[in-house]
Amino acid sequence: xxxxxxxxxxxxxxxxxxxxxxxxxxxxxxxxxxxxxxxxxxxxxxxxxxxxxxxxxxxxxxxxxxxxxxxxxxxxxxxxxxxxxxxxxxxxxxxxxxxxxxxxxxxxxxxxxxxxxxxxxxxxxxxxxxxxxxxxxxxxxxxxxxxxxx
Amino acid sequence: xxxxxxxxxxxxxxxxxxxxxxxxxxxxxxxxxxxxxxxxxxxxxxxxxxxxxxxxxxxxxxxxxxxxxxxxxxxxxxxxxxxxxxxxxxxxxxxxxxxxxxxxxxxxxxxxxxxxxxxxxxxxxxxxxxxxxxxxxxxxxxxxxxxxxxxxxxxxxxxxxxxxxxxxxxxxxxxxxxxxxxxxxxxxxxxxxxxxxxxxxxxxxxxxxxxxxxxxxxxxxxxxxxxxxxxxxxxxxxxxxxxxxxxxxxxxxxxxxxxxxxxxxxxxxxxxxxxxxxxxxxxxxxxxxxxxxxxxxxxxxxxxxxxxxxxxxxxxxxxxxxxxxxxxxxxxxxxxxxxxxxxxxxxxxxxxxxxxxxxxxxxxxxxxxxxxxxxxxxxxxxxxxxxxxxxxxxxxxxxxxxxxxxxxxxxxxxxxxxxxxxxxxxxxxxxxxxxxxxxxxxxxxxxxxxxxxxxxxxxxxxxxxxxxxxxxxxxxxxxxxxxxxxxxxxxxxxxxxxxxxxxxxxxxxxxxxxxxxxxxxxxxxxxxxxxxxxxxxxxxxxxxxxxxxxxxxxxxxxxxxxxxxxxxxxxxxxxxxxxxxxxxxxxxxxxxxxxxxxxxxxxxxxxxxxxxxxxxxxxxxxxxxxxxxxxxxxxxxxxxxxxxxxxxxxxxxxxxxxxxxxxxxxxxxxxxxxxxxxxxxxxxxxxxxxxxxxxxxxxxxxxxxxxxxxxxxxxxxxxxxxxxx
Numbered sequence: 001x002x003x004x005x006x007x008x009x010x011x012x013x014x015x016x017x018x019x020x021x022x023x024x025x026x027x028x029x030x031x032x033x034x035x036x037x038x039x040x041x042x043x044x045x046x047x048x049x050x051x052x053x054x055x056x057x058x059x060x061x062x063x064x065x066x067x068x069x070x071x072x073x074x075x076x077x078x079x080x081x082x083x084x085x086x087x088x089x090x091x092x093x094x095x096x097x098x099x100x101x102x103x104x105x106x107x108x109x110x111x112x113x114x115x116x117x118x119x120x121x122x123x124x125x126x127x128x129x130x131x132x133x134x135x136x137x138x139x140x141x142x143x144x145x146x147x148x149x150x
Numbered sequence: 151x152x153x154x155x156x157x158x159x160x161x162x163x164x165x166x167x168x169x170x171x172x173x174x175x176x177x178x179x180x181x182x183x184x185x186x187x188x189x190x191x192x193x194x195x196x197x198x199x200x201x202x203x204x205x206x207x208x209x210x211x212x213x214x215x216x217x218x219x220x221x222x223x224x225x226x227x228x229x230x231x232x233x234x235x236x237x238x239x240x241x242x243x244x245x246x247x248x249x250x251x252x253x254x255x256x257x258x259x260x261x262x263x264x265x266x267x268x269x270x271x272x273x274x275x276x277x278x279x280x281x282x283x284x285x286x287x288x289x290x291x292x293x294x295x296x297x298x299x300x301x302x303x304x305x306x307x308x309x310x311x312x313x314x315x316x317x318x319x320x321x322x323x324x325x326x327x328x329x330x331x332x333x334x335x336x337x338x339x340x341x342x343x344x345x346x347x348x349x350x351x352x353x354x355x356x357x358x359x360x361x362x363x364x365x366x367x368x369x370x371x372x373x374x375x376x377x378x379x380x381x382x383x384x385x386x387x388x389x390x391x392x393x394x395x396x397x398x399x400x401x402x403x404x405x406x407x408x409x410x411x412x413x414x415x416x417x418x419x420x421x422x423x424x425x426x427x428x429x430x431x432x433x434x435x436x437x438x439x440x441x442x443x444x445x446x447x448x449x450x451x452x453x454x455x456x457x458x459x460x461x462x463x464x465x466x467x468x469x470x471x472x473x474x475x476x477x478x479x480x481x482x483x484x485x486x487x488x489x490x491x492x493x494x495x496x497x498x499x500x501x502x503x504x505x506x507x508x509x510x511x512x513x514x515x516x517x518x519x520x521x522x523x524x525x526x527x528x529x530x531x532x533x534x535x536x537x538x539x540x541x542x543x544x545x546x547x548x549x550x551x552x553x554x555x556x557x558x559x560x561x562x563x564x565x566x567x568x569x570x571x572x573x574x575x576x577x578x579x580x581x582x583x584x585x586x587x588x589x590x591x592x593x594x595x596x597x598x599x600x601x602x603x604x605x606x607x608x609x610x611x612x613x614x615x616x617x618x619x620x621x622x623x624x625x626x627x628x629x630x631x632x633x634x635x636x637x638x639x640x641x642x643x644x645x646x647x648x649x650x651x652x653x654x655x656x657x658x659x660x661x662x663x664x665x666x667x668x669x670x671x672x673x674x675x676x677x678x679x680x681x682x683x684x685x686x687x688x689x690x691x692x693x694x695x696x697x698x699x700x701x702x703x704x705x706x707x708x709x710x711x712x713x714x715x716x717x718x719x720x721x722x723x724x725x726x727x728x729x730x731x732x733x734x735x736x737x738x739x740x741x742x743x744x745x746x747x748x749x750x751x752x753x754x755x756x757x758x759x760x761x762x763x764x765x766x767x768x769x770x771x772x773x774x775x776x777x778x779x780x781x782x783x784x785x786x787x788x789x790x791x792x793x794x795x796x797x798x799x800x801x802x803x804x805x806x807x808x809x810x811x812x813x814x815x816x817x818x819x820x821x822x823x824x825x826x827x828x829x830x831x832x833x834x835x836x837x838x839x840x841x842x843x844x845x846x847x848x849x850x851x852x853x854x855x856x857x858x859x860x861x862x863x864x865x866x867x868x869x870x871x872x873x874x875x
Contacts, residue, residue: 015423023421023423032363032372033363035369036578040811045499073363085361089358092779094361095216095218096215096216096499123819129818130499133216134785134788134793
């Protein structure tokens with residue numbers, strides 16, 4: 001059994017240690033905000049934080065989070081009112097919305113270490129996350145809004 | 151720290167029940183407490199349910215895949231029924247085409263082809279007007295006044311003379327729906343000047359759930375005792391398993407059963423990772439009989455080119471005006487060019503998936519689908535269920551782009567669920583399966599020929615398109631009824647708004663064995679690329695400025711002229727650009743929406759790489775239901791169009807050669823230019839908006855590239871190596 005902390009709650013998994021964290025989070029723990037996109041760390045839809053570091057849960061074996069703190073989109077803020085989430089609504093960023101959990105989690109890691117990122121820094125940090133609806137410019141605007149309003 | 155072991159929910163991992171897959175979306179501020187007890191809600195008609203607590207539920211008839219219709223369609227009811235939007239809820243409509251079918255699809259429930267707004271704009275407003283009249287009539291009886299003395303204010307019927315007012319919830323508690331509900335005509339609908347909701351940028355109802363992680367897509371469906379499915383699909387379209395060695399697969403812990411399918415082998419397991427492991431352990435030999443085994447585009451393109459140039463082969467005519475060949479014979483000058491486009495795939499961020507459960511004679515689906523109709527067909531024709539034994543729940547869609555207008559994933563789900571009766575089975579495609587076993591946009595070769603008279607007027611246009619038919623497979627009744635016209639294949643090439651006296655559009659159907667399908671803007675992606683670059687070649691031959699030529703051809707289309715003028719003004723068309731930069735322009739008229747686009751481009755002559763620095767679009771879509779959402783849709787389809795400049799799904803002997811985002815790269819944030827969009831609101835009836843940004847992208851960029859390099863790009867994806875110097 002692998003024990004870890006998810007969104008400030010203790011959790012454990014009874015799946016084999018090589019099971020991707022993604023499926024443990026989604027199916028064993030029922031936190032379906034984290035999405036399956038590619039399975040090979042190419043799109044970022046599955047991004048969660050492990051000890052604060054943005055991590056592609058589709059390629060992270062659950063054994064790797066033993067004793068660590070995992071944060072998913074559901075745990076980013078208690079009332080889904082993180083500055084980024086508010087900015088995402090204000091800018092009406094999502095279209096299909098499927099990639100947006102991963103986008104927000106990736107952006108949250110940026111703002112945690114850089115309170116006022118430049119456009120270039122945002123793009124450099126976010127370019128690993130695919131949005132097939134092409135909401136990229138809205139994502140940049142929302143990150144800038146969150147940075148300015150935080 | 152709170153201690154909650156998630157597994158308290160269930161001793162068995164991966165078997166957690168967390169309620170249904172409800173997709174109702176509540177919005178607005180504080181909802182009032184139930185003021186009138188538990189009386190049953192009133193349904194003035196099938197579109198709307200008025201609760202005695204004043205909460206009004208409106209059904210959204212079309213799938214929400216990012217285009218905003220979960221908001222913009224219910225708003226139509228709210229506008230005419232005079233509802234207080236903060237006390238409305240939206241629910242995805244159940245499968246009931248008699249009420250929720252789209253008239254533009256002959257009453258089928260299907261979202262696509264930019265037909266949702268165009269199809270529902272009138273009928274949903276009429277339904278709202280009818281519901282409002284029923285509220286008024288009931289209030290009139292209760293108040294004892296003539297209905298003509300009553301008016302409505304949001305969520306209320308008011309009697310101005312006496313000052314009395316009743317909320318819709320109060321009325322719902324006693325109201326009766328007449329056996330013959332009042333009917334209205336379009337002429338009785340509100341004039342646009344009185345719109346309170348339409349055209350006002352109401353926030354989209356499902357967006358809060360999409361940023362909190364609560365939004366329920368198909369892949370998020372959870373049912374009690376649910377099992378997971380993965381399918382090993384035939385490597386080539388049309389093949390079937392011959393020998394299956396599943397011994398190793400059965401030994402994988404958690405495997406429930408192996409299911410032989412007509413087109414693959416399925417694994418049902420207690421968890422998705424277990425299903426994938428077992429899938430990887432299957433050893434299958436496949437039939438080798440499919441026509442698709444000869445599908446190698448590199449070899450086929452030269453044959454198709456020959457065919458489009460053999461004018462004796464007239465193919466199947468699509469549209470004819472005047473006498474194009476006759477005019478061509480008499481023309482003072484002719485211009486001919488050929489264009490190719492390779493297959494491309496949708497790569498929706500949510501891979502194909504579907505959940506189904508079979509209980510005795512009944513089947514229930516939870517489907518992220520553009521086409522509840524297609525799911526229904528899969529159940530009735532594919533699986534043999536009776537129509538009244540099929541229940542379909544449409545979830546949110548993590549992208550559609552035409553891919554989810556198909557129903558292959560629903561057939562998967564049904565076949566897998568039938569093998570495990572009583573248990574829901576969620577079958578998920580891997581990304582590799584999603585790319586390889588897509589149904590791509592058709593590969594095409596086009597030949598365009600123009601005839602100019604002695605004064606340089608464009609008097610004839612002959613357009614020939616070679617490609618696999620989409621409709622012959624996807625919509626046989628529509629295909630046959632039209633006399634063999636493939637609407638998606640030829641999209642963008644017919645009903646041109648350019649005034650050209652003699653035109654002929656011909657289809658040269660191919661049979662490749664690869665199922666091709668609709669893909670955002672379908673034909674518009676390659677026909678407008680051809681037409682809008684070709685028009686500039688024609689202008690050059692006529693010694694005219696290409697914009698002037700377009701303006702002349704649009705002499706009777708002021709809306710078309712206006713968007714071109716506006717896009718040029720936005721871009722500062724006359725302003726000198728830095729060295730190495732040039733502007734290109736293109737125009738599109740599909741889906742009853744007029745669009746013009748200007749792009750600023752540079753070319754790296756060492757690598758041939760084309761850089762798009764800025765994009766300006768002007769759109770006239772008539773009444774814009776949600777102007778900012780229209781803008782977002784245009785920008786989305788511009789990004790999609792830029793991505794398509796380099797996308798290709800290639801095949802060798804029918805075997806797809808790409809499999810995931812590393813070898814099928816789509817546009818990323820660092821590649822997106824500045825995009826500016828102007829939505830010109832006119833009082834024309836609303837056109838489609840989900841695809842219109844795409845068709846002008848490729849030709850606008852190619853036209854700019856010509857200015858910079860003198861080279862005509864005539865292939866999609868662009869053959870940028872030809873730009874090296």
